Structure formats: C-alpha cells, structure tokens
Amino acid sequence: xxxxxxxxxxxxxxxxxxxxxxxxxxxxxxxxxxxxxxxxxxxxxxxxxxxxxxxxxxxxxxxxxxxxxxxxxxxxxxxxxxxxxxxxxxxxxxxxxxxxxxxxxxxxxxxxxxxxxxxxxxxxxxxxxxxxxxxxxxxxxxxxxxxxxxxxxxxxxxxxxxxxxxxxxxxxxxxxxxxxxxxxxxxxxxxxxxxxxxxxxxxxxxxxxxxxxxxxxxxxxxxxxxxxxxxxxxxxxxxxxxxxxxxxxxxxxxxxxxxxxxxxxxxxxxxxxxxxxxxxxxxxxxxxxxxxxxxxxxxxxxxxxxxxxxxxxxxxxxxxxxxxxxxxxxxxxxxxxxxxxxxxxxxxxxxxxxxxxxxxxxxxxxx
Ligand code: F6P
Numbered sequence: 001x002x003x004x005x006x007x008x009x010x011x012x013x014x015x016x017x018x019x020x021x022x023x024x025x026x027x028x029x030x031x032x033x034x035x036x037x038x039x040x041x042x043x044x045x046x047x048x049x050x051x052x053x054x055x056x057x058x059x060x061x062x063x064x065x066x067x068x069x070x071x072x073x074x075x076x077x078x079x080x081x082x083x084x085x086x087x088x089x090x091x092x093x094x095x096x097x098x099x100x101x102x103x104x105x106x107x108x109x110x111x112x113x114x115x116x117x118x119x120x121x122x123x124x125x126x127x128x129x130x131x132x133x134x135x136x137x138x139x140x141x142x143x144x145x146x147x148x149x150x151x152x153x154x155x156x157x158x159x160x161x162x163x164x165x166x167x168x169x170x171x172x173x174x175x176x177x178x179x180x181x182x183x184x185x186x187x188x189x190x191x192x193x194x195x196x197x198x199x200x201x202x203x204x205x206x207x208x209x210x211x212x213x214x215x216x217x218x219x220x221x222x223x224x225x226x227x228x229x230x231x232x233x234x235x236x237x238x239x240x241x242x243x244x245x246x247x248x249x250x251x252x253x254x255x256x257x258x259x260x261x262x263x264x265x266x267x268x269x270x271x272x273x274x275x276x277x278x279x280x281x282x283x284x285x286x287x288x289x290x291x292x293x294x295x296x297x298x299x300x301x302x303x304x305x306x307x308x309x310x311x312x313x314x315x316x317x318x319x320x321x322x323x324x325x326x327x328x329x330x331x332x333x334x335x336x337x338x339x340x341x342x343x344x345x346x347x348x349x350x351x352x353x354x355x356x357x358x359x360x361x362x363x364x365x366x367x
Contacts (some may be wrong), residue, residue: 002030004311005051005096007037007044008068009075009103009110013149013163014292017069018300019102019307021062024054026308035096039071040103041078041110047090063297066166066290072103084114085130088121091142092135098143098311100304102162104150105342111144112320112336118142143314145307146322146335147300151288154198156341156360157333158324162303165295167194167287168204174283175209175246182244188234188276190247190263194287197346198361201287202250211246212237215253215261217349218357226255227269235274245276258352299325306330 006023008016020036027034034054037043043050052058062069077083091097101111114121118141126136148155153164171193178189191211195201199216206214213230215221223229234245247270253261263280270278292300303323310321310332322335345360 002032002098002312003035003094003096004032004098004100004308005035005037005044005091005094006070006100007040007102008070008072008149009040009101009107010072011074011104011150012067012072012288013151013161014066014166014288014290015162015296015300016067016072016102016149017059017062017065018292018297019147019149019162019304020068020070021059022301022304023100023308024059025056026305028056030308030312032308035094036070037099040073040107041075041083041087042073043071044087044090045075045077045083047086047093051090051094051096063301064291066292067288078110084117085121085124087114088118088142089125089130092122092125092131092139097139097141098145098314100145100147100307100311102147102149104148104152104161105155105339108146108148108322108335109339111146112339115142115144115320141316143311144320144335145310145314146320147303147307148322148324151201152195152198153200154196154342154361155324155338156345157322157338158326158331160299160325162296162300163288163292164200165299166290166293168201168208169293170287170290171201171205171283172208174281174286175205175211175248178281179209179244179246182246185277186243188245188247188270188274188278190249190266190270190278190280192249192251192263192280192282194283195250195252197252197349199250199252200361202248202253206248209246209248211248212242213247215247215249217250217252217254218354218361220254220256220354222256224256226261227273230266231269231273234270234276238274245270254349256352258350302330306332
C-alpha cells in the first residue's frame with residue numbers, strides 16, 4: 001500500500017487547500033494511505049503529531065477555505081543536514097516514501113535536493129542506528145512531485161500558479177474600492193501590489209482595472225527619465241476628462257538601471273509636478289487572504305489528481321515531476337528544468353536582458 005505525504009510550504013496561496021483535499025480524496029480512492037505533514041518542512045523535521053494520517057472526512061470544507069489549513073512555514077531547519085536527516089527519519093518511521101509538495105520554486109527546489117540526497121541520508125541514519133537495516137532496504141528511494149502554489153505566478157514552464165488568480169481578484173476588488181474614493185476626491189493613488197520579482201499581478205491588475213500606468217520588473221520604463229513619461233500619460237488622461245489617476249506598482253518594480261521604483265517617490269512626483277492630491281496604498285497581505293476563486297479550486301483539484309497519478313507512475317530513474325498548466329492542459333514536466341528556467345528569468349532581469357525575462361515567463365505575459 002502506497003503511503004503518500006502531502007505538505008504546503010512557503011508563502012500560503014488560496015487553492016492550497018483544494019490541493020490537500022484532492023490528494024487525500026483521490027489518493028484514498030486509489031488505495032493509498034495519505035498523510036498530511038503540518039507546518040510545511042518544519043513538520044517533517046519535528047515529526048510526531050505534525051504527521052497525521054488523513055481520512056475522507058479530514059478535509060471536509062477545505063475547498064472554500066483560503067490559505068492552507070495544514071499550515072505552512074519558511075523553514076530554516078530543513079536547510080541544514082541534520083534537519084533533513086530528521087525529516088528522512090520521520091518519513092521512514094511513518095512508512096512514507098512519496099511526498100507531494102505544494103509551494104513556490106524555493107520549496108520545490110528544497111524537495112528535489114532532499115530526494116537527490118536521499119540514499120546518503122538513509123545510509124547515515126542506518127550508521128547511527130536511527131533506522132533499522134530492514135527500513136533502509138525498504139526506503140531506498142523517495143518520490144517527489146511538485147505542485148506550484150504561489151500568488152506571484154513567477155514559475156516558468158507553467159502558465160499559471162495556484163493562488164495567483166484569487167490574488168488578482170483581491171487586488172481588483174481593492175483597486176475598485178480605491179477607485180470610488182479617488183473619483184470622489186479627484187485624487188491620484190499609487191498602489192503597490194505583491195509579486196516579489198514578478199510583475200504578473202501588477203500587469204494583470206492594471207489591465208483589469210484600467211490603471212493609468214503600471215510598473216513591473218520585466219519591462220522597466222524605456223525612458224531614463226520615466227518620471228516625465230509617467231507624468232505625460234497621467235496629464236493626458238486628466239486632460240481627456242479623467243477625475244482619478246491610478247498607478248499600479250509591482251513590489252519588485254525596477255527602472256532601466258535596476259534601481260527600485262518606490263511608491264513614495266512616485267507620489268512626490270505626482271504631487272510636485274502635476275499638483276495631484278496623491279495617496280499611497282500598499283495592499284499587503286490582504287492580497288494573499290480570503291476564499292479561493294473557482295479557478296484556483298479547480299486548478300488545485302485537477303493538478304493534485306495528476307500529482308497522485310505521477311506518484312503512482314514514478315520510477316527511481318525518472319526526474320521529479322512538476323505539475324503545471326499549459327494551454328489549458330494539465331502538464332507534467334521535470335521539476336528542476338522548470339526551476340532552472342525560473343532562475344534564468346530572474347538572472348535575465350539582473351543582466352538587463354528584459355526581452356529574455358519576458359520570454360521565459362511567456363505565455364504568462366502580454367508583450
Ligand atoms: O511569494 C509570495 C509573497 O506573497 C510575495 O508576493 C511577497 O513578496 C512575499 O510572499 C511576502 O512574504 P511574507 O508573507 O513572508 O511577508
């Protein structure tokens with residue numbers, strides 16, 4: 001009987017619960033035992049009550065709950081060898097040889113490193129009498145399957161990550177609310193949105209709310225003097241009769257010299273040069289909270305079915321798979337290839353190769 005562990009890691013994202021629910025229900029229906037590892041990798045390191053066998057009713061109501069009900073953490077202990085030894089020991093003692101991890105690129109890389117070290121960890125545990133010879137011979141391999149849970153939509157090789165669309169809805173609701181007060185007072189608002197080094201949330205929110213100007217890391221303003229360019233656009237829109245000015249700024253936005261574009265600086269420019277009564281709104285973690293939209297419930301559900309199937313089809317010689325979504329199809333791709341392309345995208349921004357950065361994120365972006 002296959003024993004599968006499921007955990008959520010890194011920043012939470014709406015739809016992670018749909019993943020856990022689907023892994024549990026589909027896994028059980030396929031004759032597997034499914035264990036939830038609470039608190040991400042920390043739960044794996046701590047073991048005990050953090051690793052719990054799930055039954056059909058354990059995930060009742062999960063679909064509509066935001067965040068992750070089994071908890072998540074950005075775990076430092078798992079980055080150490082002793083942490084990973086403890087994690088391996090806890091998995092073996094619970095009889096688990098397959099892990100489905102839902103998280104961002106950092107969490108998924110951690111999972112693959114764990115898998116590649118596995119035989120060394122098992123030998124070390126055996127040598128230290130922390131596991132028996134029989135256990136070492138049964139748990140020769142670890143299977144890892146990655147699900148991409150992140151509001152940032154910053155992973156290459158998949159069109160969309162679990163939680164990004166819900167976040168986008170939250171941002172749109174917030175910008176719509178700001179819009180009404182901006183209109184009343186004829187004000188300008190500079191709104192900062194999350195996304196880390198990725199501009200997907202900012203760009204899509206800009207399109208969805210009809211913002212005047214959007215700043216994203218992958219396409220810095222072409223002008224050295226972007227302040228003047230932005231003012232030109234805002235002024236023109238005012239002259240056309242707009243009573244409000246909305247500027248959306250990705251938290252990772254950069255100018256052409258890779259200098260961070262700060263919301264307060266934009267505010268000062270709009271006040272000083274255009275005389276606009278301007279406020280700054282940083283949306284913060286409201287963007288990450290709340291009930292998942294239908295899309296993320298569906299995405300988490302169908303991708304997790306594919307994740308369980310990938311566990312059941314896994315062999316030690318195959319690379320760890322990542323479940324993605326491409327052209328509306330659930331896809332399975334080598335996890336580390338996707339991670340490599342994601343890092344290449346970040347490096348392309350650092351070397352100011354912005355076209356390459358966009359290409360690596362395609363088709364998530366409209367060029
Ligand atoms: O990666 C998801 C994310 O929400 C980013 O958009 C943001 O930069 C970061 O996590 C915030 O992290 P924390 O919740 O640890 O403050």
